[in-house]
Each structure stands twice: as structure tokens, then as C-alpha cells.
Amino acid sequence: MAYDLEEQEKLDALKAWWERYGTLSMVLVLAVVVAFAGWRGWQWYASHQASQAMGYYEALETAASQSGEDSVARIKAASTALRDDYPGSGYTARGVLVAAWALQSQKDLDGAREQLEWLVRDSQSPALQAVARLRLAGVLLAQQQYEPALAQVQDKVPTGFAGLYADRRGDILAALGRLDQATEAWHEALTAFGADPAAQIVQLKIDALNGA
Incomplete structure (x- = not known):
């Protein structure tokens, strides 16, 4: 097929461009395809991981609503699976809290403490x-591990937890027989709680301590 001079010049320019940039263009196209495939693969993997974690979380919730040794075993198994296989899932931390609450309610304080x-x-x-530290202090208090319990709520009080931490600190100090310090902690809790109904419970503790 014969080409006129203008068409020949266009073909020559195209060939020259391809010789110069053709390989780079193919590499860029391939990189885009690979990146897209990787992104879609990651999406599938993340979705699969979330689905698996949700399954264990739901199994844990079901076990937590029951009682008995079999329930305890299933709670611990589901929590272990979440912690070992899906530590970054949003279900894991919540599942551990559910497990701790359920184990504590079934008097397995060592199990709750470990969670x-x-x-x-x-x-x-x-x-x-922040929630875990507060509840761990409660478990340790129940186990009469007073100093470790106090350490959980003594320093680095998280924002929004001042009243709860001070209240628990008062409980622990009272158990240690340090009554003046307990009263001081409870007064801190009263200030932090303000008009919150929880303040009434704290006031009852102070009144009971003072024999009111």
C-alpha cells in the first residue's frame, strides 16, 4: 500500500515515538494493571478477614450468653482465635472485653484477668x-491484689475517665485500710462526675465510711 508524504511522516514519527517510549509505556500499563489487581486482592483479603473475625465474635457472644464449663471453654477458644489470628480487627478488642465480662460473671477471675x-x-x-484498665483494677481488687489494682488507676488517667478511675481508686484504698486517701479519691470522683447519677453512689460510699 502506498502512502503519501504526510502519512509517511506520521508513520515515521509514530515509529520513532514507539522506539523511544514504547517499552516504558508497556511497563507503566503493566504496573497499573498489577496495582489494580493487588488492590482488588487486598480488598478481598480484608473483607474475608473481617468476615472470619465477625464469625468468631458472634460465636463468643453466643457462648458468653450461656453458662457452665463448656461455655467457658468456648469463650476462651473464640477469644484466643481472635487475638492470635485477627489482632488488628475491630472485633478483637470488643470480643476480649465480652470474654472478660463473661468469665468474671462465671467466677473465673484468672481467665478474666488474662483477657x-x-x-x-x-x-x-x-x-x-482505658476500659480494660478500669475493669482489670476491679478484677485485681476482687483477687485482693491491691497494689497491682491501684497501679492500673493511679497514673495516666485517660480523658473522660477521671470520675470512674477516682472511684475505683477509692475502693482499692478503702480495701487497703487507707481511709483518708479513699475519701479523698471519692471526693475527686464526685467533682468529676458532677451531676451524673454515678455521683450518688460515690456519696453513699463516703457516708458509709463516715458512719452517716
Whole structure:
């Protein structure tokens, strides 16, 4: 097929461009395709992981609503699976709190303590760490581990937890027989709670301590 001079010039320019940029263009196209495939693969993986974690969380909730040794075993198994296989899932920290609550309600304080200690160490869930520290202090108090309990609520009080931490600190100090310090902590709790109904409970503790 014969080409006129203008068409030949266009073909020559196209060939020259391809010789110069053709390989780079193919590499860029391939990179885009690979990146897109990787992104879609990651989406599938993340969705699959979330689905699996949700399944364990739901199993844990079901076990937590029951009682008995079989329930305890299933709670611990589901929590272990979440912690070991899906530590970054949003279901894991919440599941550990559910597990701790359920184990404590079934008088397995060592089991509850182990769950909460894991969550206190879990830097991926700072909001729930604050809850875990408060509840861990309660478990340790029940185990008469007063000094470790006090350490959980003594320093680095999270924002929004001043009243709850001070109240628990008062409970622990009262158990230690340090009554003046307990009263001081409870007064701190009253100030932090303000008009919150929880303040009434704290006031009852102060009144009981003072024989009112």
C-alpha cells in the first residue's frame, strides 16, 4: 500500500515515538494493571478477614450468653482465635472485653484477668485500653491484689475517665485500710462526675465510711 508524504511522516514519527517510549509505556500499563489487581486482592483479603473475625465474635457472644464449663471453654477458644489470628480487627478488642465480662460473671477471675491484661497491652485499641484498665483494677481488687489494682488507676488517667478511675481508686484504698486517701479519691470522683447519677453512689460510699 502506498502512502503519501504526510502519512509517511506520521508513520515515521509514530515509529520513532514507539522506539523511544514504547517499552516504558508497556511497563507503566503493566504496573497499573498489577496495582489494580493487588488492590482488588487486598480488598478481598480484608473483607474475608473481617468476615472470619465477625464469625468468631458472634460465636463468643453466643457462648458468653450461656453458662457452665463448656461455655467457658468456648469463650476462651473464640477469644484466643481472635487475638492470635485477627489482632488488628475491630472485633478483637470488643470480643476480649465480652470474654472478660463473661468469665468474671462465671467466677473465673484468672481467665478474666488474662483477657484484660492482653487488652491493656494492645496498643491498637487505645480507647478500649482505658476500659480494660478500669475493669482489670476491679478484677485485681476482687483477687485482693491491691497494689497491682491501684497501679492500673493511679497514673495516666485517660480523658473522660477521671470520675470512674477516682472511684475505683477509692475502693482499692478503702480495701487497703487507707481511709483518708479513699475519701479523698471519692471526693475527686464526685467533682468529676458532677451531676451524673454515678455521683450518688460515690456519696453513699463516703457516708458509709463516715458512719452517716
